[in-house]
Amino acid sequence: MNWASFYAVISGVNRHSTGIGRIWLSVLFIFRILVLVVAAESVWGDEKSGFTCNTQQPGCNSVCYDHFFPISHIRLWALQLILVSTPALLVAMHVAHRRHVDKRIYKLSGRSNPKDLEMIKTQKMKISGALWWTYVISLFFRIGFEVTFMYLFYMIYPGYKMIRLVKCDSYPCPNTVDCFVSRPTEKTVFTVFMLAVSGVCIILNIAEVLFLVGKAYGKHLHTAGESTVGAWIQQKLCS
Amino acid sequence: MSWPILYAQLVGVNRHSTSLGKVWLSVLFIFRVMVLVVAAESVWGDEQSDFTCNTLQPGCENVCYDQFFPVSHIRLWCLQLLFVSTPPLLVTMYVAYRNQRDRKRLLEGSGRSSFLSNKSQEEDLDTLKRRRLPIAGALWWTYAFSLLFRLLFEGGFMYALYVVYDGFHMPRLVQCDQWPCPNLVDCFVSRPTEKTIFTVFMTTISSICMVLNMAELSYLVAKAVTRSLCGQKERKRRSSREDA
Numbered sequence: 209m210n211w212a213s214f215y216a217v218i219s220g221v222n223r224h225s226t227g228i229g230r231i232w233l234s235v236l237f238i239f240r241i242l243v244l245v246v247a248a249e250s251v252w253g254d255e256k257s258g259f260t261c262n263t264q265q266p267g268c269n270s271v272c273y274d275h276f277f278p279i280s281h282i283r284l285w286a287l288q289l290i291l292v293s294t295p296a297l298l299v300a301m302h303v304a305h306r307r308h309v310d311k312r313i314y315k316l317s318g319r320s321n322p323k324d325l326e327m328i329k330t331q332k333m334k335i336s337g338a339l340w341w342t343y344v345i346s347l348f349f350r351i352g353f354e355v356t357f358m359y360l361f362y363m364i365y366p367g368y369k370m371i372r373l374v375k376c377d378s379y380p381c382p383n384t385v386d387c388f389v390s391r392p393t394e395k396t397v398f399t400v401f402m403l404a405v406s407g408v409c410i411i412l413n414i415a416e417v418l419f420l421v422g423k424a425y426g427k428h429l430h431t432a433g434e435s436t437v438g439a440w441i442q443q444k445l446c447s
Numbered sequence: 448m449s450w451p452i453l454y455a456q457l458v459g460v461n462r463h464s465t466s467l468g469k470v471w472l473s474v475l476f477i478f479r480v481m482v483l484v485v486a487a488e489s490v491w492g493d494e495q496s497d498f499t500c501n502t503l504q505p506g507c508e509n510v511c512y513d514q515f516f517p518v519s520h521i522r523l524w525c526l527q528l529l530f531v532s533t534p535p536l537l538v539t540m541y542v543a544y545r546n547q548r549d550r551k552r553l554l555e556g557s558g559r560s561s562f563l564s565n566k567s568q569e570e571d572l573d574t575l576k577r578r579r580l581p582i583a584g585a586l587w588w589t590y591a592f593s594l595l596f597r598l599l600f601e602g603g604f605m606y607a608l609y610v611v612y613d614g615f616h617m618p619r620l621v622q623c624d625q626w627p628c629p630n631l632v633d634c635f636v637s638r639p640t641e642k643t644i645f646t647v648f649m650t651t652i653s654s655i656c657m658v659l660n661m662a663e664l665s666y667l668v669a670k671a672v673t674r675s676l677c678g679q680k681e682r683k684r685r686s687s688r689e690d691a
Contacts, residue, residue: 210450210481210484210485211485213451213454214477214481217477256493256497256637256638257493265501266499266500266501266502266635267499267500267501267620267633267634267635269499270497270499270619270635270636270637270638271619271620271635273638274619274637274638274639274640274641277641278640278641278644279640279641279644280490280641282486282489283486283489283490283641283645286482286485286486287482287486287648290477290478290481290482290485294477294478297473297477301466301469301470305466379620380501380620380633380635
């Protein structure tokens with residue numbers, strides 16, 4: 209299981225996404241996963257071996273590296289990408305459940321023609337009713353995970369900047385030693401890039417939520433004429 | 448043999464699983480196998496090369512590493528994932544056996560009644576292949592046993608990890624006095640905080656998988672109990688109708 213198989217799993221959900229959802233998925237795979245695999249991993253590849261402290265004391269390097277880098281950027285990004293992509297699977301599970309229910313209804317009503325059942329499998333589900341709520345909730349989860357990871361990054365690596373020099377005095381370092389980080393500027397560039405793309409993804413998700421809400425409200429106004437927001441919500445829940 | 452092959456095998460099991468089983472499979476592959484391959488393996492990649500002891504004595508680092516890390520976390524997790532994924536294959540084997548048996552019956556039956564055309568026989572065989580068996584009878588027992596084995600393996604491996612590493616925390620410093628180390632030497636573990644984070648993450652997901660398995664087992668038991676109660680009610684109604 210690697211990013212390629214993960215892509216196969218997640219892009220299956222693409223069929224039931226809105227246009228903005230498909231753009232979000234492309235941005236995720238091209239500007240985040242691909243950049244991570246092709247570029248960022250080689251920048252951080254020598255993060256530990258290239259971390260040098262001004263001492264010959266064995267163990268000081270390890271301890272200082274561990275103190276200043278509790279978790280590497282690469283691992284944080286990998287976890288962020290996995291967690292951000294999984295709410296889409298909620299939608300896939302809901303679609304599968306709906307298809308299962310439709311198949312049962314067809315069979316009970318006597319339409320167990322294989323052509324009809326095949327049609328259920330291939331038809332694109334309309335994002336309405338309970339599926340609309342699942343989709344919107346999955347979007348909120350995505351936004352939540354993105355923001356949480358951006359905040360985590362800020363907490364662990366203040367200012368998103370990779371410092372060139374850190375001063376460390378943990379045991380067994382004999383006194384305060386200077387430790388030098390490998391490729392700090394390149395790391396800063398990539399950190400800022402990945403954060404910018406993360407910001408773009410958050411904007412796309414918010415736009416998608418607004419689009420869905422707007423579309424649903426527009427449909428409600430069109431069909432029901434004058435009604436209150438409460439009645440609209442009730443209709444959404446019951447349809 | 449690699450993870451995609453296992454994935455291909457288990458996706459086949461998916462068809463005969465309950466919804467909780469399908470959720471369990473997704474959690475297994477996305478949050479455990481994928482995280483293991485994509486993230487955890489690089490954290491543990493330099494575990495031995497960067498294990499440093501405060502001594503120049505040759506062999507001391509090797510011996511101390513071996514004493515404190517008898518089995519690496521990565522290997523334990525790989526074994527755990529393999530063991531936990533194999534009970535569902537019991538279900539696949541049983542389904543394959545049932546399909547084989549039913550196919551034989553169908554072919555024997557159609558052989559006797561020779562007026563059946565080839566086309567309808569092919570269609571029947573096709574439906575047999577594509578059908579989803581209800582989880583009842585012997586399949587229910589196979590499924591329930593596979594869930595129990597899954598729970599046992601998960602629990603067993605989590606306990607083994609806890610016992611071997613004395614908890615789920617990776618220490619930064621270990622003190623070692625094995626021969627040929629000249630005296631008690633300090634040895635430093637590489638990336639202990641990152642390793643602790645991933646150990647806690649993998650243990651949490653493992654617990655979530657155990658909860659999913661227990662929920663699935665309870666669901667199966669409840670379904671079987673309701674089915675038998677409904678069956679009893681139906682039998683009582685039929686016998687009272689016959690008496691009347």
